[in-house]
Amino acid sequence: MKAIRDTLQLFMREIRISLRMPIWIIISIIQPIIWLLLFSQLFRVVGSLGTFPGGSYLGFLAPGLAIMSSLFSSAYGGMGLLRDIERGFVDRLLATPASRGALIGARVLHAAVTVMFQAAVILVISFVLGVRPGSWVLGTLIVLLSAGLLGGAFGAASNGLALLAGRYEILMALMNFTILPLTFLSTMIMARPLMPGWMQAVTRFNPVDWAVSAARDGFDGTASGTLALHFLLLLAFMAVCWLLAARAFGRYRARN
Amino acid sequence: MNAIEVQDLRKTYRNGVEALRGVSFAVEEGEIFGLLGPNGAGKSTAVRILCTLSAPTSGRARVAGVDVLEDPDEVRRRIGYVAQESSVDIQATGRENLALQGHLQDLSGPGLRGRVDELLERFDLADAADRMVETYSGGMKRRLDVAMGLIHRPRLLFLDEPTTGLDPESRAVMWREVRDLAQEGGVSVLLTTHYLEEADRLSRHLAIVDQGRIVARGTPDQLKSELHGDRITVELAEGADVERAARCLADLPGGSEIVTEERTLHVQVTNGARAVPAVVAALEDAGVRIAQVALARPSLDDVYLRATGHSFETADAAGEGEG
Numbered sequence: 001m002k003a004i005r006d007t008l009q010l011f012m013r014e015i016r017i018s019l020r021m022p023i024w025i026i027i028s029i030i031q032p033i034i035w036l037l038l039f040s041q042l043f044r045v046v047g048s049l050g051t052f053p054g055g056s057y058l059g060f061l062a063p064g065l066a067i068m069s070s071l072f073s074s075a076y077g078g079m080g081l082l083r084d085i086e087r088g089f090v091d092r093l094l095a096t097p098a099s100r101g102a103l104i105g106a107r108v109l110h111a112a113v114t115v116m117f118q119a120a121v122i123l124v125i126s127f128v129l130g131v132r133p134g135s136w137v138l139g140t141l142i143v144l145l146s147a148g149l150l151g152g153a154f155g156a157a158s159n160g161l162a163l164l165a166g167r168y169e170i171l172m173a174l175m176n177f178t179i180l181p182l183t184f185l186s187t188m189i190m191a192r193p194l195m196p197g198w199m200q201a202v203t204r205f206n207p208v209d210w211a212v213s214a215a216r217d218g219f220d221g222t223a224s225g226t227l228a229l230h231f232l233l234l235l236a237f238m239a240v241c242w243l244l245a246a247r248a249f250g251r252y253r254a255r256n
Numbered sequence: 257m258n259a260i261e262v263q264d265l266r267k268t269y270r271n272g273v274e275a276l277r278g279v280s281f282a283v284e285e286g287e288i289f290g291l292l293g294p295n296g297a298g299k300s301t302a303v304r305i306l307c308t309l310s311a312p313t314s315g316r317a318r319v320a321g322v323d324v325l326e327d328p329d330e331v332r333r334r335i336g337y338v339a340q341e342s343s344v345d346i347q348a349t350g351r352e353n354l355a356l357q358g359h360l361q362d363l364s365g366p367g368l369r370g371r372v373d374e375l376l377e378r379f380d381l382a383d384a385a386d387r388m389v390e391t392y393s394g395g396m397k398r399r400l401d402v403a404m405g406l407i408h409r410p411r412l413l414f415l416d417e418p419t420t421g422l423d424p425e426s427r428a429v430m431w432r433e434v435r436d437l438a439q440e441g442g443v444s445v446l447l448t449t450h451y452l453e454e455a456d457r458l459s460r461h462l463a464i465v466d467q468g469r470i471v472a473r474g475t476p477d478q479l480k481s482e483l484h485g486d487r488i489t490v491e492l493a494e495g496a497d498v499e500r501a502a503r504c505l506a507d508l509p510g511g512s513e514i515v516t517e518e519r520t521l522h523v524q525v526t527n528g529a530r531a532v533p534a535v536v537a538a539l540e541d542a543g544v545r546i547a548q549v550a551l552a553r554p555s556l557d558d559v560y561l562r563a564t565g566h567s568f569e570t571a572d573a574a575g576e577g578e579g
Contacts, residue, residue, distance in 0.1 A: 092357075
């Protein structure tokens with residue numbers, strides 16, 4: 001299948017670019033350490049307010065931060081696409097018979113895979129800090145999968161918005177505007193029972209919270225029926241974002 | 257069969273800019289065809305349509321025997337495209353650039369690896385093959401651009417301003433490569449340029465594009481011989497009466513055409529050496545003060561001037577930034 005072959009070739013290019021930026025790898029590893037230490041200190045009092053599974057706020061935080069890093073890194077994925085357009089890479093690609101879907105596909109895949117790597121780093125570091133998941137293998141897999149799905153979705157959305165906006169500044173502003181509210185309207189760092197009632201209701205419609213809830217359910221080993229629901233919702237959300245990005249790319253091509 | 261056939265191609269962008277206003281031309285198999293014009297004339301738009309990157313507003317184009325709107329993927333398999341701005345991936349090595357381009361053109365395995373080595377060798381990039389393209393010079397990047405366009409052995413190559421921004425030495429290398437491609441490789445080349453010299457030296461046929469239209473076409477020699485004779489350029493002193501100067505030169509024997517541009521008069525004459533003294537005398541008799549007089553053999557500059565009514569340099573400067 002040409003579409004799959006082309007997607008993989010372009011995906012490999014993205015991976016090579018990431019791996020050649022040692023600073024990217026170093027930040028990917030240091031950032032979660034800082035987050036874990038910072039947030040667990042800052043919100044220490046939160047830990048004493050409610051009961052957290054395993055009794056540790058850090059244990060509560062770990063899967064949440066895995067999703068946070070997924071969100072924060074994938075949301076700016078569209079910048080790379082703007083760079084590729086600017087440098088003529090996209091035009092060169094479009095002048096070959098390469099599958100038209102491969103470009104977006106490769107970028108979504110790249111976003112998903114890199115955030116899974118970052119989520120894994122967070123799990124390792126939290127383990128070093130003494131956090132023990134309720135379920136080892138399955139828990140880890142579920143956290144990575146939740147991060148990957150959300151990362152793929154936001155990677156796709158970011159690419160789509162980049163194509164529609166056409167400028168770095170607009171994309172940055174849009175993403176900065178979106179990310180923090182989505183973070184705080186989820187149970188990423190705050191337990192649900194400690195939120196105001198209206199906020200608890202809003203989290204139900206927040207894809208970031210779907211990912212956080214799924215990751216935490218898996219991590220704690222308390223997987224239930226809601227886990228499957230959250231996965232389905234995340235899958236649907238990613239499909240919608242992907243579709244949006246593909247449509248935006250079609251529009252970009254037609255505009256020229 | 258012609259390599260390219262274009263009929264009445266028009267393109268109006270969404271912002272209302274009419275980039276092409278009815279362009280027709282044909283490129284023969286195996287020739288280098290030059291599209292010559294100043295910045296903003298519509299050359300790149302034409303190339304982008306022929307390479308399936310842009311859809312025409314109206315008109316038809318057959319490229320390598322295939323209609324660009326009916327089967328764009330087949331066109332893409334048959335052509336190589338080298339854009340105006342270098343579009344190599346600077347975050348990859350030369351070899352990786354070529355390999356990725358090959359994969360996208362459905363090459364793989366030992367066949368592709370061999371082809372990559374062959375092109376690296378041919379474009380004098382073998383030593384730099386595994387270095388990041390970021391470290392390449394402008395000339396090297398441009399050669400890699402062309403090599404990438406050739407990875408799948410297309411019979412037709414589009415070169416959009418291949419030497420713009422290159423130093424004279426790199427330009428000479430590029431010219432040799434392009435000529436070899438057509439002569440030894442039998443590849444048809446459509447070349448756009450805003451260097452008159454480049455079009456003159458490389459192309460067998462050329463078309464001059466101005467403001468979205470073709471204003472002259474033929475072989476460089478045909479175009480120049482239509483001008484029969486030499487060109488005298490008279491630059492008048494500040495404040496001189498250009499109209500009056502033009503009137504008094506029009507009566508001169510042997511002077512055929514006069515084009516005026518601000519303070520400059522371009523006079524087409526059959527024998528320049530004989531006409532210069534007469535021109536100077538006539539202007540002095542009429543009391544028109546002269547700043548400078550120059551005599552030149554016909555060049556594509558003159559063809560352009562005659563076809564459009566303005567000199568190439570003026571148009572090029574005016575179109576700068578419009579792409």
